[in-house]
Amino acid sequence: MKRFDGTMLACDMDGTLLDSDRQISDANIQALRYFTAEGGLFSLATGRAYAAVTDYIDLLPMNAPYSLLNGSLILDAQNRVLNCAGMPKQTPILIDQVLTAFPRVGCEVFLPDRILVCRMSAETEHHMRVLHLAYDYVSVTELPSPTDWCQINFTGQASEVEPVRTFLTQFEDSFHAVCTMPTFCEVTRRGVSKGAAMMQIAADCNVSCNKIYAVGDSDNDLSMLKNAAISFVPGNAAPDMLRHAAVRVRDNDHDAIAHVIEYLEKHHNV
Incomplete structure (x- = not known):
């Protein structure tokens, strides 16, 4: 029996697996290779779209399904779509209401294989440029059916985005909104989350609840x-996130994931 048989590690990317230069350290890669060689399942769990993770996939020992766009899209280890959560049919109406109420806020719409921009903001322009994301510019009336959408993202300065999140609370029966950074408000169907995707992946892989481990730094x-x-939780996380950590590990610039696996090596019960 291998050291980590029957276990799964769900791992956030930005601020966790990636360092401040958006790179994966050699120590993190080697630790993950050891974890998977010893029977552990590695499941990436990120808010990024597929186009924003392709540069990293070949570096990682992908041996389990993983989730993108805050759990709204699940792919298998061969990068094939297993599940797309979709969005409620009234989502275009929601977008129109937000863009009308907040005329300086940008809007990004994520489908499994493409990105649509309904309004450009400086933050959306930066997002697309820095991550080298291709997109199509469309009006709200030109949007396709939301049943095939994964997530929408409202962007702007922090002073603009926080009121958007407050505005969206009136729709929480149908939607879930989270601000992963001050300039992004990411919206999925209610019930969709990284945690829900993690539990679904674990169930599909026959991993018991007491063998599921997770690491992340954001809301x-x-x-x-x-x-x-x-x-x-890595040491670079905000204080309100650190209180959710059973174990605080080194920050993302000092091999946080290698530290996670070092801990599991010492404390995981075979």
């Missing part, structure tokens, strides 16, 4: 941390 990781048998 969109909370659902994972709360459902994991052991929750890890």
Whole structure:
């Protein structure tokens, strides 16, 4: 029996697996290779779209399904779509209301294989440029059916985005909104989260609840941390996130994931 048979690690990317230069350290890669060689399942869990993770996939020992766009899209280890959550049919109306109420806020719409921009903001322009994301510019009336959407993202300065999140609370029966950074408000169908995707992946892989581990640093990781048998948070996370950590590990610039696996090596019960 291998050291980590029957276990799964759900791992956030930005601020966790990636360092401040958006790179994966050699120590993190080697640790993940050891974890998977010893039978562990590695499941990436990120708010990024597929086009924004392709540069990293070949570096990682992908041996389990993983989630993108805050759990709204699940792919298998061969990058094939297993599940797209979709959005409620009234989502275009929601977008129109937000863009009318907040005329300086940008809007991005994510489908499994494409990105649509309904309004450009400086933050959306930066997002697309820095991550080298291709997109199509469309009006709200030109949007396709939301049943095939994964997520929408409202962007702007922090002083503009926080009121958007407050505005969206009136729709919380149908939608879930989270601000992973001050300039982004990411919206999915209610019930969709990284944590829900993690639990679905674990069930499909026959991983028991007491063998699920999760590591993350942001609000969109909370659902994972709360459902994991052991929750890890890197030292660079905000103080309100650190209180959700069963174990605080080194920051993302000092091999946080290698530290997670070092801990599991010492404390995981075979």
